[in-house]
Amino acid sequence: MKLILSSCFLQMQLSFSRSMFRYCLLVDPIFFALITYMIYKDSSVENFIAYVILGTGLSSLFNNIVFSSAGDIDRERYMGTLEMIFTAPGGFRNIILGKIIGNTLLGLLSMLVVVVFLNIFFGVNMKIASPMFFVMAMLLSVVSFIAISLIMAAIFTLSRNSRGLMNCISYPVMILCGFYFPITILPEWSRVFSYILSPTWAVKLLREAVYGIKDYSSFYMESGILLALSAAYIVLFIILAGVMEKRVRVKATLGVY
Amino acid sequence: MTEAIGRFIRQSIFSYKALFGWISPKAYITSKIVGPIFQLLFFCLLTRYSYGSENIARWVVGNSLVFCYLNAFFGIGTIMTNERAAGTLKLVVAAPYSKFLTFLGRSLMHVLDGIFNVALSLFTGIILFRIDLSGINMTLFAFNILAAVISASGLGLTIGSLGLVVKDTNLMLNTASTALLALTGANFPIEKLPLLLQKLAYCLPLTRSIQAAGLLLQGANASRALELMLLEIALGTAYTLLGYFLLQLMEGLSRKKAALDLF
Numbered sequence: 001m002k003l004i005l006s007s008c009f010l011q012m013q014l015s016f017s018r019s020m021f022r023y024c025l026l027v028d029p030i031f032f033a034l035i036t037y038m039i040y041k042d043s044s045v046e047n048f049i050a051y052v053i054l055g056t057g058l059s060s061l062f063n064n065i066v067f068s069s070a071g072d073i074d075r076e077r078y079m080g081t082l083e084m085i086f087t088a089p090g091g092f093r094n095i096i097l098g099k100i101i102g103n104t105l106l107g108l109l110s111m112l113v114v115v116v117f118l119n120i121f122f123g124v125n126m127k128i129a130s131p132m133f134f135v136m137a138m139l140l141s142v143v144s145f146i147a148i149s150l151i152m153a154a155i156f157t158l159s160r161n162s163r164g165l166m167n168c169i170s171y172p173v174m175i176l177c178g179f180y181f182p183i184t185i186l187p188e189w190s191r192v193f194s195y196i197l198s199p200t201w202a203v204k205l206l207r208e209a210v211y212g213i214k215d216y217s218s219f220y221m222e223s224g225i226l227l228a229l230s231a232a233y234i235v236l237f238i239i240l241a242g243v244m245e246k247r248v249r250v251k252a253t254l255g256v257y
Numbered sequence: 258m259t260e261a262i263g264r265f266i267r268q269s270i271f272s273y274k275a276l277f278g279w280i281s282p283k284a285y286i287t288s289k290i291v292g293p294i295f296q297l298l299f300f301c302l303l304t305r306y307s308y309g310s311e312n313i314a315r316w317v318v319g320n321s322l323v324f325c326y327l328n329a330f331f332g333i334g335t336i337m338t339n340e341r342a343a344g345t346l347k348l349v350v351a352a353p354y355s356k357f358l359t360f361l362g363r364s365l366m367h368v369l370d371g372i373f374n375v376a377l378s379l380f381t382g383i384i385l386f387r388i389d390l391s392g393i394n395m396t397l398f399a400f401n402i403l404a405a406v407i408s409a410s411g412l413g414l415t416i417g418s419l420g421l422v423v424k425d426t427n428l429m430l431n432t433a434s435t436a437l438l439a440l441t442g443a444n445f446p447i448e449k450l451p452l453l454l455q456k457l458a459y460c461l462p463l464t465r466s467i468q469a470a471g472l473l474l475q476g477a478n479a480s481r482a483l484e485l486m487l488l489e490i491a492l493g494t495a496y497t498l499l500g501y502f503l504l505q506l507m508e509g510l511s512r513k514k515a516a517l518d519l520f
Contacts, residue, residue, distance in 0.1 A: 019425050019427060019428040020425075020427050020428065020431070022428070023427070023428050023431050023432065027428075027431070027432050027435070028431070028435060031432075031435040031436065031438065031439045032435075032439075034439050035438060035439045035444055035445070036303070038439075038444070038445040038449050038450070039303060039304060039307045039308075039444055039445050040307050041445075041449060042449075043307040043308060043309070044309060045306070045307060048307075121451075165287060167287060167288050167292050168287045168288065168291045168292035168295060171292070171295035171296050171298070171299045172295050174299055175295065175298060175299050175302060180299075180303050181302060181303055181306040181307075182306075185302065185305075185306050186302075
């Protein structure tokens with residue numbers, strides 16, 4: 001636990017010192033909030049503020065964890081330290097988990113930045129009808145995002161092409177998970193992918209909590225699905241981590257840039 | 258003369274392949290084809306949902322034009338930082354050759370690749386959203402793409418020249434590219450923006466090209482569209498000259514501060 005916390009705090013300091021992380025955390029959400037607010041401003045879509053704030057907040061959180069999961073592995077590899085943390089007695093998985101928790105906690109700041117920006121410049125507020133359920137949904141979402149990040153970290157450790165993947169993964173997730181618009185506008189066949197991606201359920205729960213929960217049994221069921229998907233991701237990570245640890249030792253490609 | 262032009266083109270091709278990292282086609286496909294297609298898809302779906310209109314030609318064209326930032330900013334804008342990373346920046350600076358011509362030579366392939374990128378995005382948008390461009394003046398439209406790429410490249414050159422003294426230009430390049438998405442009218446009319454941001458929008462590349470494309474799509478006022486394109490090129494030229502001036506200034510500063518190879 002101490003190792004995870006140390007890794008988490010160190011990661012938060014390291015991440016915040018990088019200009020790109022600050023861009024992802026502060027600049028990018030503001031521009032995205034501006035774009036989506038302006039697009040929705042005169043539209044006939046009701047309650048669009050939830051789309052703007054939750055969409056921008058969640059997509060920034062997703063970008064932060066993706067860019068840091070991938071980027072941090074890449075950076076460790078580039079600096080020649082990946083082998084060291086991989087063989088550290090504390091365990092590679094614990095170190096990575098600490099890093100991801102650190103980045104995720106910092107990433108939550110994006111949502112706050114968006115709320116403050118829209119309030120100051122456009123006088124917009126997001127009223128949360130069910131605040132307790134919103135907090136619950138947010139906690140579940142954070143756990144789920146950490147689980148996704150773990151899988152990505154394992155994939156990125158295996159693959160040296162992480163940068164390319166990292167650059168093109170955000171928009172498909174934003175589309176499929178319905179961060180900025182409902183997934184019902186997507187073709188029916190594509191919704192299969194939406195349903196197996198946990199952010200779809202995370203954004204759905206958060207939106208319901210903002211609008212006010214009308215059907216509690218449905219809310220609990222969706223929370224259960226989100227938890228089940230997160231658990232499935234963690235199991236997948238454990239399997240992948242096993243494969244990864246074996247493969248990088250056999251192939252000796254961990255530090256090959 | 259012919260030899261000099263040949264050298265200019267050769268250098269452009271070599272630096273494009275080496276510095277832009279396109280030695281691997283996988284990197285090109287993910288960053289320049291798959292990524293932009295999903296970005297286009299995202300903004301077009303969002304605008305279609307929000308504006309409730311099936312005719313989203315304007316947003317398809319606007320978002321396609323924006324893609325020239327990939328080459329203009331992350332190609333031309335990163336030349337200096339990539340040279341530094343490769344350890345060759347001091348050789349470029351010390352070489353008895355115009356730095357500006359070196360820069361221009363390295364931009365040539367990016368301009369061509371940028372045009373390809375915009376065309377590919379447009380083609381994808383036309384197919385996916387069944388956009389009808391049959392009534393559009395294609396010659397002017399092609400000229401508009403060229404104007405947009407030249408203009409964005411000018412800003413890329415300006416930011417890139419800062420790479421001689423600034424260690425990390427990524428923040429500037431990313432901010433500039435997102436600003437193009439937000440402020441040039443690619444996704445919503447710039448009249449919706451606060452006045453100050455509207456003024457800023459007209460200082461940015463692509464704003465006029467996107468307006469010109471809108472006029473061409475409406476089939477109205479080709480002369481006004483042409484005027485906007487020429488203004489776009491003028492803005493690009495102004496940015497290029499500013500880039501040249503900054504390059505001279507930064508070269509002097511980097512020599513003075515011995516900051517050339519500092520990470």
